[in-house]
Amino acid sequence: MDLQRPDSYQGGAGPHFSEHVLHKTILVGDSGVGKTSLLVQFDQGKFIPGSFSATVGIGFTVMLLGDSGVGKTCFLIQFKDGAFLSGTFIATVGIDFRNKVVTVDGARVKLQIWDTAGQERFRSVTHAYYRDAQALLLLYDITNQSSFDNIRAWLTEIHEYAQRDVVIMLLGNKADVSSERVIRSEDGETLAREYGVPFMETSAKTGMNVELAFLAIAKELKYRAGKQPDEPSFQIRDYVESQKKRSSCCSFA
């Protein structure tokens, strides 16, 4: 069943957050026995009457990575709720989860999206999750040079901890802030080409290319999961190139 509410997990606060407290529990049983209601009762301490929609069969895990402050949480909220979180920046603690169902070529696909803390002190926590992710969205901030310079280090970590065939996409976020841009779009493109990954500039504020990033990932994962012999091959980089919107000097005030 699909909960409309996020099933979130915030690790214990502060630098003493320990890997030892991470547990996974899987609820199994026939459809309708009450798995989702049990989870809601545990999470929120109440029973919500009415029916949740049946959980979709096909699901993938997508992880958001990148330096602290590049906009990972805002990117996820924009995708999930269509809203932008402005104002005071509150750094993510540990890891947080959200679910969203998207429709890909007529099929419902559930994405479980893990928003990770970019701060160095949570690195050992997030490492524990890499191997379960099927796709990674790696973000930098086009107004922040070091967030771009650190992308190579992030890719090294990914190489070390993630599945070998994980789908990776590089995203240059905050494309709406053209006056403070320090990373040219071409630099992002060149880096992405070097690593053979698709690339887009995005804005969690305006929503530019946010949905496209997740949809492209969902399409690629669905294609890999259920490739039919007569199905035309899907190339995520070509798809992204054909669909992406480019930021221009004057489109975002």
Ligand SMILES: Nc1nc2c(ncn2[C@@H]2O[C@H](COP(=O)(O)OP(=O)(O)OP(=O)(O)O)[C@@H](O)[C@H]2O)c(=O)[nH]1
């Ligand atoms: N203008 C603009 N600001 C953004 C955008 N995305 C995020 N921000 C701002 O950047 C700051 C950091 O955003 P977050 O989403 O919290 O960053 P994060 O990557 O999740 O940070 P950590 O949780 O520490 O890893 C916030 O003040 C946001 O309002 C964007 O696309 N455009």
